Amino acid sequence: MTTFDTLADAPDLTADDYLVVGVATCFFRDDDGVHELKVIEPIPSSALEALLKGIPTSYEIAAATTLGALIAEDTPQIPANFPANCQLGNEFAYRCIASARTYKRRPEATAHIAPGDSYNTFNYSTERKRVLNADRVVTKDDNVKQHAYTHQKL
Numbered sequence: 001m002t003t004f005d006t007l008a009d010a011p012d013l014t015a016d017d018y019l020v021v022g023v024a025t026c027f028f029r030d031d032d033g034v035h036e037l038k039v040i041e042p043i044p045s046s047a048l049e050a051l052l053k054g055i056p057t058s059y060e061i062a063a064a065t066t067l068g069a070l071i072a073e074d075t076p077q078i079p080a081n082f083p084a085n086c087q088l089g090n091e092f093a094y095r096c097i098a099s100a101r102t103y104k105r106r107p108e109a110t111a112h113i114a115p116g117d118s119y120n121t122f123n124y125s126t127e128r129k130r131v132l133n134a135d136r137v138v139t140k141d142d143n144v145k146q147h148a149y150t151h152q153k154l
Contacts, residue, residue, distance in 0.1 A: 010097045015068025018110045019100040020048055021079060022062035023086055026130045037132070040078060041089040042070075042099035045109035052112055056125035064113040067100045081118060 020043045028035050043051070043062055051057050063079050070077055076092045089095065103110055113119050 010101075013067060013097060013100055013104070015066060015071075017067045017100045018064065018103045018115060019043075019067060019070070019096060020062050020064050020103075020113055021070065021096070022059040023082055024058045024089075024130065025060060025124075025126050026058065026132050028132050034129070034131070038083060038086040039089045039132075040082060040086050040092070042092075042096045044099045045102040045106045048112060049109060051122055052119075054123045056123050056127065058124070058126055058130050059122050060124055061118055061120040062113060062122070063118040064110070064115050066115065067096060070096050 021040055022043045024039050024041055026037045026039045028037055038060075043059070048062070051059060051062075061082070063081060065079060069079070071093050074093075076088050076096075078086060078088065
């Protein structure tokens, strides 16, 4: 997969294209236990619309901005109104470009949060912890059980 690091790698987008970024409460597991992290991530248009309907989320705050404000001179930037203890998520520039494309495809989603504004009345919950470095262990119990006659010709 090709990753995008600059706006030059995405000729269909401009620095003025709209997107929303949010601060999510995530967790990191190591030998000392589980530690809380504040991670800045872009929120695609479909996810934003679901969050605004009140589903529980780990996002505390979201801000509408432009692609150029987040990737200035090909360097990812943390928005000024976000808490100081935040860090950028993995592949931040690539995910910002992908997220901006979702708002370009669904321009009506830009009406939820005006450019330059922020939104902080999400249904915030960390009941289901989002562990960033969790290993997924697949077992035989994960297999879908099928009827004995599923693949038989009747």
